[in-house]
Amino acid sequence: MAQSGEVNEVVYDHRILRDWSNVNNTNGTMHLSKDMIFNDGHRLSITVYSILFVISTIGNSTVLYLLTKRRLRGPLRIDIMLMHLAIADLMVTLLLMPLEIAWAWTVQWRSTDLMCRLMSFFRVFGLYLSSFVMVCISLDRYYAILKPLQRSYNRGRIMLACAWLGSVICSIPQAFLFHLEEHPIVKGYFQCVTFHSFVSEFDNWLYQIATMCAMYAFPLIAFIYCYGAIYLEIYRKNQRVHKDVIAERFRRSNDDVLSRAKKRTLKMTISIVIVFIICWTPYYFICMWYSLDKTSVDKVNSLVRKALFIFASTNSCMNPLVYGLYNIRGRMNNNNNVSVNNRHTSLSNRLDSSNQLLQKPINTLPNNNGNVMAAAVAATTKLAHVVRLKTNGAAGDSQSPVAAAPLAAPLDINDDVSVSVVTTKCQEQTPKQPKTPIICLNCGDSIEVASVEKT
Known part of the structure; x- marks a missing residue:
């Protein structure tokens, strides 16, 4: 008969131990240590990993589906x-999380030595791959922004191939270190452990640091x-732009250094990196502490270390949330840009229709307005020539023969062209001669046209 005793009550995970925990056998009763029975650490693992499994599966599957559809329309290196x-x-979600849930439920390892080694390999493979792919994304942004002329079609493929190969190489030692071993005292109790895999404690420390x-x-x-x-180069370019007066018009478009799409992609990748740092830093901090001072770390409840590793695993759930957040913002911005472009297109169409009307033969206008339009065009040309000569010859002269009058209310002709009637006074010797208004087209620009009195 085996039951829990008072041995190693502070130990909740056998993977923290350096060797098998002690058990007591008194009067035929086996008192197992707390790491060998179902405890609070196992409950925590089952609860949290189950929630993370659902969230991460839905999120990463959705992201993968959306990126696959986008790649079919036009593949981009960052999307790949x-x-x-x-x-x-998804490998972390579908391999590590179910393994942790099942292992916490059964406490001991209830499979073969081959499965112990294989699952130990895949347990860290997804974590390595996730880290190395984010390195590839960072390098891709580095070349895309700082060295855009050095384009290489195979650069992305080579980096991703190195990420996968590096993940395999870094994960292989797990398959040799973890093995199935039976407890030396409790017969029939097997566990997937690293006990007795290192020759010395220094080897163990070196492997943890690596x-x-x-x-x-x-x-x-x-x-x-x-x-x-990247940000240093952006800062330098912004400083140069702010010193350049000619570049003032470019700053109005909010595209000083980077295009809008590059800015959004850069912000998204930086957010993914920040999430990675936030999730993994606490766990590796305590691991570093453990490698430097094991005595003080042993006083820390093992639940803290397990909770920090679970928190690090949430990184796989946060990445699709960051991706979804920036894509929702991108779609909203694109919709706003489409509406603005539609307004610009509508205005351009109206201007084009006005220009087309001007290009039509004058005699083809309805209501016998051909002669009026011909006179308007001729008078407009002549008046503009006179104003230009006066402006160049005697700017600011109060005796200028042409004085602009306020623009009258617009009239509509054929629903396409805005027509304005403007009157001017010409300084003539006969002040009471009859005046004939000249009608001029307003072709999209603010051009004031005046009529000239008969001579």
């Missing part, structure tokens, strides 16, 4: 990389370098 990131997160560097430190350095260089 985001697809691989969604695949990596894992931390490959999965966290190396990607973090790549993120800081790539995005730091």
Whole structure:
């Protein structure tokens, strides 16, 4: 008969231990340690991983579906990389999370040694792949923004191939370190562990440091370098633009240095990186603490360390949320741009229709207005020539023979052209001669046309 005793009451996960925990056998009663029975750590794993499994499966499947549809319309390198990131997160969701749930439910390992090694490999493969794909995304943004002329069709493929190959290489040691082992005292109790896999404690410490560097430190350095260089270059270009007076008109379009699409993609990728750092930093902080001072870390409740690892696994759920958030914003902005473009298109169509009417033969206008229109065009040309000569010859002269009068109310002809009637006074010797108004077309611009008195 086996039951829980008072041995290793602070231990909730056997993977924190360096070796098998002790058990007591008193009067035929086996007192198991707390890591060998169903405990609070197992309850926490089952509850949280079940929730994360549902959220991550729905989110990453949706993102993968949307990116696949977009790729069929026109593949972009950043979309392909985001697809691989969604695949990596799905591998974490479909392999690591169900494994943790089933393992917490059964407590001990109830499968073969081959499955122990295989699942240990896939348990970290998705985590490595997710980190390395984000490094590829950062490098892609680096080349796209800082070195846009150095385009290479195979660069993205090569980086993704290196990410997959590097994930396989970094995950292979797990298959050799984890193995199925039976408890030396409790017969029939098997566990998938790393006990007795390292020759010395230094080897164990070296492996933990190498894992931390490959999965966290190396990607973090790549993120800081790539995005730091990007923002430094953007800052320098903005400084040059602000000093250039000629570039004032370009700042009005909000596209000083980057296009709107590049800005949105850059913000999205940086948000994904920030989520990665927030999720994984606490866990690796305590791992670093454990490698430097094991005595003080042993005093920390093991539930804290398990909770931090679960929190790190939420990174796979957050990536599709970040992607969805920026795509919703992008669609809203695109809809606003479409409405603005429609207004511009409508105005352009109206101007085009006015120009087409001007290009028509004058005699073809209805209601016998051909002669009037011909006179209007001729008078407009002559008046503009006179005004230009006066402006160049005697600017500001109060004796100018042409004085602009206020624009009269517009009239409509054929519902396409706005017509204005304007009167002017010409300084003549005969002030009471009859005046004939000249009608001029307003072709989309604010051009005031005056009539000239008969001479």
